[in-house]
Amino acid sequence: MPTASLTEYLFFSGLLFAIGLSGVIIRRNIIVIFMCLELMLAAASLTLVAFTRANTGDTNLPDYDGQMLVFFIITVAAAEVAVGLAIIVALYRARKTTSTDDLTALKN
């Protein structure tokens, strides 16, 4: 059975990215917004891996440079989530809310 083509992988990861984007726009809870950002990041990594598999080149192996990039993305995302959630906890401690409707200190 043939495998799916590059186009299909790109399309589905693009759809996942769009879903994440809509979550960032629609949702009002800062933690859920953060989760949707992670979803967009994961969709982008899927695109990268699809391209590494498509570009086999002369070596007949997947292009591992792209997978290295995904490796670093995952590492940085882990660090980012740790710091981001610490900031959210500090914010909740100060304001007792995680709704972006109530977090308007920088407005005006």
Next chain:
Amino acid sequence: MPSPLFYIFAILMLAGGVCVVSLKNPVSSAMGMILSFVGIAALLIGLNAYFVGTLQVLVYAGAIMVLFIFIIMLLDLKKEENKTTKYSTIAAGVFVPLLFVLIMVPVLNSVDKDFTKLDLKAAEASLPDTISKYDEEAGTKDSKIRTSLKAGTLPDVNLIGQSLFTEYNFPLQVVGVLLLVSTVGCVALSKKLHGGSAPATDTRMAKTLAKSEDIPKVLPRD
């Protein structure tokens, strides 16, 4: 017609994403997120990226989501569930991603590339000489990468390790520093500021204070 497994996992991934956006309870959102990550990991494994797929499950679905669920439980977000979203916000949240998808469609029409089957024997022959090779005179043996490729399996982890510790050695060390900095940052952020709890302890009070003009009062004193 591609393998049905591709569609099963792609739909699992998208369904998880829709769950994250549409479910009101943050814990349900987190569960949808785990579903989505499992789907992504399966798709990555379908792309011969076994290491990255495993990493996706271990780091994202394992570590990061546990952290998220822990914070959701810690902050007790139940009371904010029954907020309604403005109609205009939902319209924007549907319209902007839809625009993105519309832009994507013609781009994808121009991409026409099928995945070629990996020829592992040829890959073994084209490996650089820096990867140890069987040589009777010099007394060297085949490296793990070469033996796996000759046996017809893709040594994914070995190849990633090979480039991680040669070509990408400096970025690897920089990432190590980054992880250290973020650890220290987390500790510094979670440290209780002296003087006990923040001034506003009541939710209603915090909201009124946040809406009023004197914002500095709400922030913790240092």
